[in-house]
Structures are given as structure tokens and as C-alpha cells.
């Protein structure tokens with residue numbers, strides 16, 4: 683990547699103008715990024731864009747064509763059966779961010795693969811990165827308004843696509859942790875289920891989040907732990 687490309691702000695497209703699409707659009711535009719918004723109904727995208735700086739309502743085709751990074755803020759079913767056949771070919775070589783949390787029926791007969799892997803197969807030639815699914819739309823809005831940012835685990839097979847997604851998310855205020863290849867998405871999607879369950883059990887709803895504690899400098903080195911363990915025995 684050239685230094686110019688490294689520093690140029692990516693053009694972001696968001697397909698889906700529901701809860702998550704709207705929250706992500708608010709976040710990115712609030713951080714100075716231009717965003718192309720596309721929904722099933724043009725009016726939904728227009729309404730949303732009207733309330734945001736630097737946002738433009740466009741067709742799904744134009745969003746796919748213009749964006750360097752496309753956020754797929756639709757259900758897995760819609761992404762696979764409606765968006766991919768419509769614009770999959772325009773997204774070849776581009777970064778596609780899958781924020782989905784699949785319903786059980788989305789993954790029936792897919793051989794225990796994650797939604798991200800299913801999406802990568804359908805959008806052949808795109809660099810799919812799993813991200814943001816562990817953060818609720820309400821939390822994304824909170825971060826957009828200066829709230830405490832959780833860690834966003836990301837996964838993908840294309841190192842450069844993951845780098846540009848991480849850069850985008852860090853610029854937007856999130857802590858980002860690299861979970862490795864796209865196949866790790868199964869764990870990231872599982873983490874989202876766990877957070878939802880913890881929120882229910884703790885009576886917190888979606889007001890729970892994941893933050894990776896990077897303890898390395900605070901812990902004694904392994905050798906030291908082993909020595910003291912030996913002394914105790």
C-alpha cells in the first residue's frame with residue numbers, strides 16, 4: 683500500500699438502514715468519514731442521510747460501486763439471497779464487513795460454518811471481515827456520542843482488509859483485537875450470544891460489553907510463576 687492510500691480516508695458504504703446501519707452511519711459520519719447509504723427503500727436511506735453530515739443516499743448498486751469498505755448491515759438471509767446476487771460482482775476485490783449475528787435458520791445445512799464464512803462464499807472475490815457483531819446498535823450510538831468503547835474482535839483471511847477495517851474502527855473510537863482468520867468468526871458470533879445471555883442474566887439487557895484485558899506487562903513472567911509454584915510444592 684502506498685503512503686497516500688494508507689492515509690486517505692476510506693469511502694464507506696452501508697447497505698441496510700435499520701438499527702445497525704443507522705448507528706454505524708452516525709458513528710462514521712461523526713468521525714468525518716463520508717458514507718454512502720443504501721436501503722431496500724430509497725426513502726429510508728434519504729431520511730437517514732438527511733440527518734447526518736457527509737452522508738449520501740444512493741442505490742445499493744452505487745454504494746457497492748463507490749465504497750472502498752462496505753458494511754453489510756442486513757440480515758444474513760437478505761445479504762445472501764438479495765444483496766449478493768444484485769451487487770456481489772461489483773464487490774470483487776473490496777472489503778466487506780459482516781456485522782451479522784445469524785439466526786439458527788441462517789446456518790442450517792451450512793456444515794457448522796459461521797455466518798461470515800457463508801457470506802464469504804456467496805460474495806466470492808470480496809475480502810470479508812467479521813466485525814462489530816458483538817456491539818449493539820445502541821452501544822455503537824453511545825460510542826458515536828463519546829461513550830466508553832468496547833473491544834471489537836475482528837477476523838478475516840485478507841491481512842490488508844483486516845488492517846483497513848481495524849484502522850476504520852480505531853479511528854471511530856473502538857478498541858480492536860485481531861482474532862485471526864475468518865474461521866474464528868464462529869467464536870466471535872458465539873461471543874455475541876454469550877454477551878446477550880450475560881445481559882439477560884445480569885438484568886442489564888444490551889448494556890454489557892466485551893473489553894479485552896491486555897495483562898502482559900502486569901503479570902510476572904512465566905518463569906517466575908513456575909518457580910513460585912515449585913516452591914509451594
Ligand SMILES: NC(=O)c1ccc[n+]([C@@H]2O[C@H](COP(=O)([O-])OP(=O)(O)OC[C@H]3O[C@@H](n4cnc5c(N)ncnc54)[C@H](OP(=O)(O)O)[C@@H]3O)[C@@H](O)[C@H]2O)c1
Pocket residue numbers: 697698699700701702703720721722723726742754755756757758760764765781782783784814815816817818819820
Ligand atoms: N441491532 C443490533 O443491535 C445489531 C447488533 C449487532 C449486529 N447486528 C446485525 O446487523 C444486521 C442488521 O440488523 P438490524 O438490527 O439493523 O436490523 P433491521 O433494523 O431490521 O435493519 C435491517 C435493514 O435491512 C434492510 N433491508 C432489507 N432487505 C434489503 C435489501 N434487499 N436491500 C437493502 N436493504 C435491505 C431493511 O429495510 P426495510 O426496513 O425497508 O425492510 C432494514 O432497514 C443483522 O445482521 C444483525 O444481526 C445488529
